[in-house]
Amino acid sequence: MTRFIRRYAAFARIAIAQARRERAELYGRAAFFVVILGVFSSLWRAAADAGLPVAAEPRSLVWYLAATEWIVLSAPPIHLDIQEAIRRGDVVYQLGRPVSYVIAEFASALGLLAFRAPLLGLAAFLCAYAFTGWIPPLGALAIVVPFGLAAAALLTALFLWTGLLAFWLQDVSPVYWLGQKLMFILGGLMLPLTVYPEIVRRIAALTPFPVVLGEPASFLLKDAMVTPGALVRNLAIWCCMTALALGWIFRRARVALTINGG
Amino acid sequence: MQPAVELNEVSKSFRVRRARSGGASARVRELFRARTETVLAVDRLSFSIAPGERVAFIGPNGAGKSTTLKVLAGILRPDAGEVRVLGLVPSRQRHALAFQIGTVFGQRSQLWYQLPPRDTFELLGRVYDLDRRSHAQRIAMLTAVFELGSLVDTPVRHLSLGERMRCEIVASLLHSPHILFLDEPTIGLDVSAKAVIRELLRTESERERVTLLLTSHDTGDMERVCTRVIVIHGGRLLWDGPIGALRRGYLKTKRVTLWSDAEHLELAMPGVRVLASGSYRTELEVALDITPLGRVIDAAVRVAPIRDMAIDDAPLDDVIRALYANADNRSGAS
Numbered sequence: 001m002t003r004f005i006r007r008y009a010a011f012a013r014i015a016i017a018q019a020r021r022e023r024a025e026l027y028g029r030a031a032f033f034v035v036i037l038g039v040f041s042s043l044w045r046a047a048a049d050a051g052l053p054v055a056a057e058p059r060s061l062v063w064y065l066a067a068t069e070w071i072v073l074s075a076p077p078i079h080l081d082i083q084e085a086i087r088r089g090d091v092v093y094q095l096g097r098p099v100s101y102v103i104a105e106f107a108s109a110l111g112l113l114a115f116r117a118p119l120l121g122l123a124a125f126l127c128a129y130a131f132t133g134w135i136p137p138l139g140a141l142a143i144v145v146p147f148g149l150a151a152a153a154l155l156t157a158l159f160l161w162t163g164l165l166a167f168w169l170q171d172v173s174p175v176y177w178l179g180q181k182l183m184f185i186l187g188g189l190m191l192p193l194t195v196y197p198e199i200v201r202r203i204a205a206l207t208p209f210p211v212v213l214g215e216p217a218s219f220l221l222k223d224a225m226v227t228p229g230a231l232v233r234n235l236a237i238w239c240c241m242t243a244l245a246l247g248w249i250f251r252r253a254r255v256a257l258t259i260n261g262g
Numbered sequence: 263m264q265p266a267v268e269l270n271e272v273s274k275s276f277r278v279r280r281a282r283s284g285g286a287s288a289r290v291r292e293l294f295r296a297r298t299e300t301v302l303a304v305d306r307l308s309f310s311i312a313p314g315e316r317v318a319f320i321g322p323n324g325a326g327k328s329t330t331l332k333v334l335a336g337i338l339r340p341d342a343g344e345v346r347v348l349g350l351v352p353s354r355q356r357h358a359l360a361f362q363i364g365t366v367f368g369q370r371s372q373l374w375y376q377l378p379p380r381d382t383f384e385l386l387g388r389v390y391d392l393d394r395r396s397h398a399q400r401i402a403m404l405t406a407v408f409e410l411g412s413l414v415d416t417p418v419r420h421l422s423l424g425e426r427m428r429c430e431i432v433a434s435l436l437h438s439p440h441i442l443f444l445d446e447p448t449i450g451l452d453v454s455a456k457a458v459i460r461e462l463l464r465t466e467s468e469r470e471r472v473t474l475l476l477t478s479h480d481t482g483d484m485e486r487v488c489t490r491v492i493v494i495h496g497g498r499l500l501w502d503g504p505i506g507a508l509r510r511g512y513l514k515t516k517r518v519t520l521w522s523d524a525e526h527l528e529l530a531m532p533g534v535r536v537l538a539s540g541s542y543r544t545e546l547e548v549a550l551d552i553t554p555l556g557r558v559i560d561a562a563v564r565v566a567p568i569r570d571m572a573i574d575d576a577p578l579d580d581v582i583r584a585l586y587a588n589a590d591n592r593s594g595a596s
């Protein structure tokens with residue numbers, strides 16, 4: 001077991017080292033918080049001032065959005081790396097090693113996540129505070145952070161699943177974009193799912209998206225969507241299902257494997 | 263002695279997508295039902311390689327070389343036939359086999375692009391469960407042998423192709439593999455970088471008794487690194503034997519260069535082709551099965567006094583070209 005952990009921790013470590021040298025994208029993502037939270041904090045304040053019904057107190061909503069965006073932006077776009085490795089044929093090296101390709105890729109992605117999440121979390125915190133002048137109760141933040149990290153890890157696994165489709169598809173970006181749009185709606189990226197119509201909420205409950213976004217972030221609202229215990233259960237269920245889906249798709253990919261250049 | 267590599271009637275095919283010809287309706291049909299075609303990349307291929315042998319594995323583009331290497335490395339599964347590498351079945355025992363083989367793919371990279379090669383070397387130490395101290399010694403030794411010096415601490419993106427390739431080979435040798443599969447390791451390299459890589463491969467193979475199976479389109483790689491050549495075409499075995507035998511045995515021609523007192527040496531004989539003539543130097547290609555070499559020399563001496571001469575086998579490039587052309591003709595005829 002120790003050997004197993006040491007082996008895959010090495011992938012995480014080298015991914016962190018690489019991420020430290022590729023910081024430009026991270027700065028871009030951090031800057032994105034300024035724009036998105038600036039726009040939405042103004043929007044919700046204006047909506048509240050105009051007497052329009054808003055899902056929750058505007059400042060809570062800004063923090064909710066900061067949390068969901070933090071989760072989305074922290075998850076590394078691993079599907080692009082996998083697609084590129086398959087296109088270039090570099091995947092032959094990874095497939096020929098005495099390690100699980102899927103676990104190695106996931107470990108690398110977790111390394112990237114471990115590097116990005118603290119920096120983006122800090123950016124989210126500072127921006128949300130700057131636009132609201134308010135900090136949610138520390139107890140709520142203490143719940144959101146670990147659940148947010150777990151949710152980002154699950155989202156990373158979903159990106160990994162998308163990336164594995166590159167064994168069949170030339171370009172996985174249509175699948176990614178479709179998944180992302182569904183996640184934004186069914187996960188409750190900008191507004192909590194409680195304000196959505198019943199039918200949407202029912203459909204959303206059949207997907208992993210609320211577990212990834214809305215449920216962890218909802219602890220920043222007055223009324224959380226779930227209890228911490230329920231969220232632990234939901235995360236565990238979706239993690240197991242994603243792991244099974246990853247194993248299944250990778251076994252099929254190995255059989256269907258053709259590699260560029262022979 | 264157990265062979266290092268053994269293939270017996272191995273076949274591997276791929277289904278590839280083919281675009282439908284036709285207008286808009288064909289394109290719409292394509293969206294719902296793609297037209298696929300089965301391409302036979304390797305066709306009942308058999309050969310074996312003894313431990314420590316250095317074998318060139320050549321063939322024209324699309325001949326099935328890279329596919330065969332990937333089957334041997336356990337990356338691809340054969341459709342039919344038996345494969346054994348170091349006594350293991352690659353498709354079923356890939357994990358165990360991976361500890362004993364190394365792979366170098368000339369057009370791919372295993373090094374982390376933004377990081378120095380040393381970081382990838384350290385990662386590979388973990389991947390192959392190498393003892394930390396002996397791994398550090400191995401890195402130091404290979405770094406010295408491959409003359410990497412400070413390159414090992416330079417980010418990969420700053421390395422030249424030749425420097426990167428030396429690092430790629432070191433990365434593949436770190437776990438002391440018994441077999442090294444190399445897929446076009448000198449592709450894109452300049453003449454001196456190629457020479458360095460060839461020399462290193464040959465000496466490393468001799469020093470550590472590593473079996474080499476090398477694909478390349480460069481005859482220099484074969485001649486300077488390998489002792490045996492396996493030629494495939496259309497996925498099938500075309501030739502298997504020592505490189506010298508291929509040179510001498512397949513194309514029965516010799517290159518004869520004569521330096522004489524005559525500025526142009528006129529020799530009209532059956533089976534003799536003048537390749538170049540002028541400045542008291544004449545280069546001939548002699549088909550030995552039509553005219554023996556002795557008769558050509560006798561005839562040349564009768565035309566003008568000969569001051570010097572050189573007799574060489576046909577260049578390996580010509581031999582291989584002729585081999586491919588014959589195979590093309592045969593497959594065209596059938």
